[in-house]
Amino acid sequence: MRDxxxxxxxxxxxxxxLALLAAGTAAFLLSAYxxxxxxxxxxxxxxxxxxxxxxxxxxxxxxRELDARREPAQAIAYQALLTAEASPPxxxxxxxxxxxxxxxLDAVNMSYGEPLGLRVDVVAxxxxxxxxxxxxxxxxxxxxxxxxxxxxxxxxLRTSIQMTYRPL
Amino acid sequence: xxxxxxxxxVALDAGSVxxxxxxxxxxxxxxxxxxxxxxxxxxxxxxxxxxxxxxxGEVAEALRELARSLRIGPAPVCLLLPDxxxxxxxxxxxxxxxxxxxxxxxxxxxxxxxxxxxVIEVLPLGPGRAVVAAVRRSVIExxxxxxxxxxxxxxxxxxxxxxxxxxxxxxxxDAGGLTVDVILGxxxxxxxxxxxxxxxxxxxxxxxxGPDEPPRLAEEIQRTSVLAGDGAGPRVRVVGAGAGDxxxxxxxxxxxxxxxxxxxxxxxxxxASELAxxxxxxx
Numbered sequence: 001m002r003d004x005x006x007x008x009x010x011x012x013x014x015x016x017x018l019a020l021l022a023a024g025t026a027a028f029l030l031s032a033y034x035x036x037x038x039x040x041x042x043x044x045x046x047x048x049x050x051x052x053x054x055x056x057x058x059x060x061x062x063x064r065e066l067d068a069r070r071e072p073a074q075a076i077a078y079q080a081l082l083t084a085e086a087s088p089p090x091x092x093x094x095x096x097x098x099x100x101x102x103x104x105l106d107a108v109n110m111s112y113g114e115p116l117g118l119r120v121d122v123v124a125x126x127x128x129x130x131x132x133x134x135x136x137x138x139x140x141x142x143x144x145x146x147x148x149x150x151x152x153x154x155x156x157l158r159t160s161i162q163m164t165y166r167p168l
Numbered sequence: 169x170x171x172x173x174x175x176x177x178v179a180l181d182a183g184s185v186x187x188x189x190x191x192x193x194x195x196x197x198x199x200x201x202x203x204x205x206x207x208x209x210x211x212x213x214x215x216x217x218x219x220x221x222x223x224x225g226e227v228a229e230a231l232r233e234l235a236r237s238l239r240i241g242p243a244p245v246c247l248l249l250p251d252x253x254x255x256x257x258x259x260x261x262x263x264x265x266x267x268x269x270x271x272x273x274x275x276x277x278x279x280x281x282x283x284x285x286x287v288i289e290v291l292p293l294g295p296g297r298a299v300v301a302a303v304r305r306s307v308i309e310x311x312x313x314x315x316x317x318x319x320x321x322x323x324x325x326x327x328x329x330x331x332x333x334x335x336x337x338x339x340x341x342d343a344g345g346l347t348v349d350v351i352l353g354x355x356x357x358x359x360x361x362x363x364x365x366x367x368x369x370x371x372x373x374x375x376x377x378g379p380d381e382p383p384r385l386a387e388e389i390q391r392t393s394v395l396a397g398d399g400a401g402p403r404v405r406v407v408g409a410g411a412g413d414x415x416x417x418x419x420x421x422x423x424x425x426x427x428x429x430x431x432x433x434x435x436x437x438x439x440a441s442e443l444a445x446x447x448x449x450x451x
Contacts, residue, residue: 001451002289003324004249004301006308 079112085167086116094165095120095143098136100129106158116165118143124157134161142166176240178231178320179248179328179445180311181409182212182354185230187238187245190440190449192335196430197440197449203237204438205230214252214355216303217280221310224317231318244323248445249311251329251353251372254301255279258293258370267298275302291330293337293367301327328445329358329372332407335447336428340365341405346398348389349428351444352408359388361396368396382417408444 013021088110095118099105102125111117124130130151137146142165149160178187188202207230211223221227235241261270267290276283281304291299308325315322332351340362341347351358353375361369369392375381393402406414407428418425427441440446 001324002291002326002330004287004289004303004308004327005322005325006287006305006312 079114082112082114082116082167086112086165090167091116091118091165094140098133098140098143100124100132102126102129103133110165115144116167118163118165119160120163121160122158127153127157130157130159137161137163141168175449176238176243176245176323177248177445177448178234178240178245178315179250179443180212180227180231181250181328182214183207183409184354185227185234186443186445187234187240188443189238190443190446192450193432196432197443197446198432199438199440199443199446201238202438202443203234205234205237212250214250214353216253216255216307219310220253220307221314224310224314227314228317231315231320235318235320240320242321244321246323246448247311247315247320247325248328248331248448249303249308249325250355251327251351251358252356252374253307254303254327254329254372256299256301256329256358256370256372258299258367259297261296261298263296267292267300271300271302275300279304289327289330291334297367299330299333299367299370301330303327326448326451328353328408328448329356331446331448331451332428332444333358333360333370333447335450336360336405336407337362337365337367338450339429341403346393346396346402348392348396348402348404350385350389350404350406350408350411350414350425351428352406352410352414353444354409357385357408359392361392361402363396363398371395382414383421385414386418386423407441407447409442411441412439 091110092108104123106121106123109119122130122133124133134146134148137143143163144166145162145164147162149162151157151159175191176187176189178185184204184206186202186204189200191198191200208223208226211226212220213222214220255275257271257275259267259270259274261267265273268288271288271290272283276286276288279286279302285305286302287305287308288300288302293299312322312325329351333349336349336351344364346361346363346368349360349362351360356372356374359369359371359373360367371388371392373388376384389402389404404425405428406425411427415425415427427439429440429446431440
């Protein structure tokens with residue numbers, strides 16, 4: 001009901017007000033019980049998370065240990081092979097071949113390792129051309145592990161994409 | 169029309185304070201009590217910006233006399249403020265905002281006072297439509313202060329034109345034809361054109377009383393019906409102070425119009441159509 005009063009008015013409690021108060025009190029008690037239960041649940045969940053974190057750290061330590069045992073020469077040879085078969089102009093040419101006309105590259109970063117990692121900053125005039133580019137990347141046998149970054153869709157679409165290159 | 173319990177109303181306007189207990193009933197409005205106390209010229213001047221209660225002592229005394237006549241005592245009353253103090257607008261409200269929020273976007277920036285001083289209320293008209301009213305907080309506070317000074321216990325506070333419009337739209341009249349309702353205040357009047365229960369136009373104007381006012385109001389009605397999309401002889405209803413005189417004047421010239429509502433029975437000494445605030449009894 002309309003009320004233009006400049007400040008709330010005190011009024012005598014009506015039966016419906018008392019009923020609402022009783023319902024509110026019951027709801028408060030119920031929510032207090034639910035809060036206590038939730039708190040206990042949270043403590044149990046935190047303990048489980050802590051246990052999982054410890055297990056994860058142990059596994060990572062084991063992985064680092066195994067990595068350290070690998071022959072350095074093997075990694076160097078692989079990198080040399082990758083560089084020969086995946087020279088920057090060739091990677092770039094393969095990438096550009098998949099790009100629709102209204103998508104452009106702002107930056108390209110190649111990490112020659114095992115595998116060859118790529119990070120490209122992309123600007124697309126429309127979201128649909130960007131989606132087409134992503135689709136082509138994901139279908140291409142040359143690129144794998146395609147991971148689109150956060151998109152800025154105000155005006156031109158700007159984003160970055162991480163992927164790996166697999167020379168055929 | 170379904171029956172409702174009588175509620176206490178106290179209405180303030182430039183020429184008088186009036187009030188009573190009224191309820192809607194089968195054949196119209198049932199007035200359990202009614203009183204009116206005239207005010208001296210200039211004691212109360214409805215305005216959207218300036219302080220309205222020019223002579224608070226005089227207005228408070230009139231309210232006290234009204235309260236004694238009606239034996240109000242400590243009972244809470246609905247205060248009704250006059251036409252001429254609010255910015256009224258009929259809005260089509262988008263689905264993702266409330267009418268109040270949309271009024272703050274559409275109306276408040278154009279008000280000649282700071283946005284935070286605007287008190288906004290709404291008469292909902294169904295999905296996506298509402299009449300919104302913005303009143304300056306300091307104007308409201310002036311009325312609240314004089315009511316408190318007179319010892320009245322304020323329940324809620326409404327605008328007479330909105331209360332009247334609410335009551336009139338509950339009885340929209342015959343299907344198919346356009347109806348133009350005239351809601352008279354002492355300082356301003358509203359014209360509301362509706363068809364099949366849908367409000368099509370709402371206009372709010374200052375009054376300019378005089379012998380030529382009835383024909384000018386008739387012209388305004390014609391403009392309103394054209395604005396509402398139908399200029400061919402709408403049904404016209406009138407409520408508010410002076411409704412009887414206006415209807416008589418129009419009848420003398422052959423124009424057809426009728427009271428917006430009627431008393432269920434005689435006895436209160438006043439025609440229900442003279443009391444625009446009675447529409448609040450339907451809320």
